[in-house]
Amino acid sequence: MKRIGVLTSGGDAPGMNAAVRAVVRKAIYHEIEVYGVIGGYAGLMSGNIEKLELGSVGDIIHRGGTFLQSARSEEFKTKEGQQRGIAQLRKHGIDGLVVIGGDGSYRGAKALTEQGFPCVGVPGTIDNDIPGTQFTIGFDTAVNTVIDAIDKIRDTASSHERTFIVEVMGRNAGDIALWAGLAGGAETILIPEAEQDIQEIAQRLKKGQDRGKKHSIIIVAEGVMNGYEASKQIQEVADMDIRVTVLGHVQRGGSPTVTDRVLASRLGARAVELLLADKGGRAVGIENNKLVDYDIIEALAMPHKVDLDLYKLSSELSI
Known part of the structure; x- marks a missing residue:
């Protein structure tokens, strides 16, 4: 393997730049050329590919987003689009591709793998919903962003004696809501992986008010419902001042x-190691602080599981 490519796809996540940096510098350390695909799979199909040097990834490890840019592409979901992408990779003499992104990005890498082009998937998404890894790149930063917001909202909630509903991202996974809710001391957390009883939630909030509790924080994962719908449902059961x-x-x-x-540095470097060992079609991850890798096709078939023990703990601590 003499040349490898790297692209970022789907929603951007803090740490993607750090992962690209690791891919580039690890490869160059082993005297492998690296080419960056600009604009995700859309850029791949159009041939928007540039050679990356050591200086190309200087001063980016601390920056959010992705300097390679990202885009969603419906066309790449087709066989014709995928073949166009492979043709561009062949045209530039690229022997393997590192794909940094979420579920949709992995599916693109899976499609290329099934057509004989070696890819390695690196999990980059704030949603933490990629199978085969305990944590994804960007999740920790996103949770800390949410925690900072919760802390500020709690200040005004206590000043005005109100209940606040905070809607967070996560697509169909509740990890951001769960981790931020537990760390932020939320009274209620609504996640897709656990059944929600609005009647019970309203009664618990009312019980807190009756014993002198002045304010409450409710975290709602977008995969359950939006914050305004949650507010409407709770207010239909209990008369509360909700923001x-x-x-x-x-x-x-x-x-x-x-x-x-x-x-990001560990996973990006590991992706390069796999390609150098002629182990394409893999997905890298981390479990119990140890690097792991799985067949990317098998990894996508694994179910994502939220830590329901944390959910149980959050309920116990929010009495």
Whole structure:
């Protein structure tokens, strides 16, 4: 293997730049040329590919987003689009590809793998919903962003004696809501992986008010419902002064935490090692602080599981 490519795809996540940096510098250390695909799979199909040098990834480890840019592509989901992408890789003499992104990005890498082009998937998404890894690049930063917001919201909630609903991202996974809710001392956490009883939630909030509790924080994962719908349902059961905050894309931005920078560096470097060992079609991850890798096709078939022990603990601590 003489040349490898690297692209970022789907939603951006803090730490993607750190992962690209690791791929580039690890490869160059082993005297392998690296080419960056600009604009995700859309850029791959159009041939927007540039050679990357050591200086190309200087001064980016601390930056959020992705300097390679990202884009979603419906066309790449087709066989014709995938073949166009492979043709561009062959045209540039690229022997293997590192794909950094979430579920959709992995499916693109899986499609290329099934057509004989070696890819390695690196989990980069704030949602923490990629199978085969305990944590994804960007998740820790996003959770810390949410925690910072919760702390500020709690200040005004206590000043006005109100209940606040905070809607967070995560697609169909509740990890951001669960971890931020537990760390932020939320009274209620709504996640897709656990059944929700609005009647019971309202009664618990009312019980807290009756014993003198002045304010409450409710964290709602977007995969359950939006914050305004949650507010409406609770107010139909109990008369409460509720305010809603939708954090939105602020969760994707910002300088990555130490945890995300280190994780991205480890996973990016490991992806290169796999390609150098002619082990394409893999997905890298981390379990119990140890690097792991799985067949990317098998990894996508694994179910994502939220830590329900944490959910149980959060319920016990929010009485």
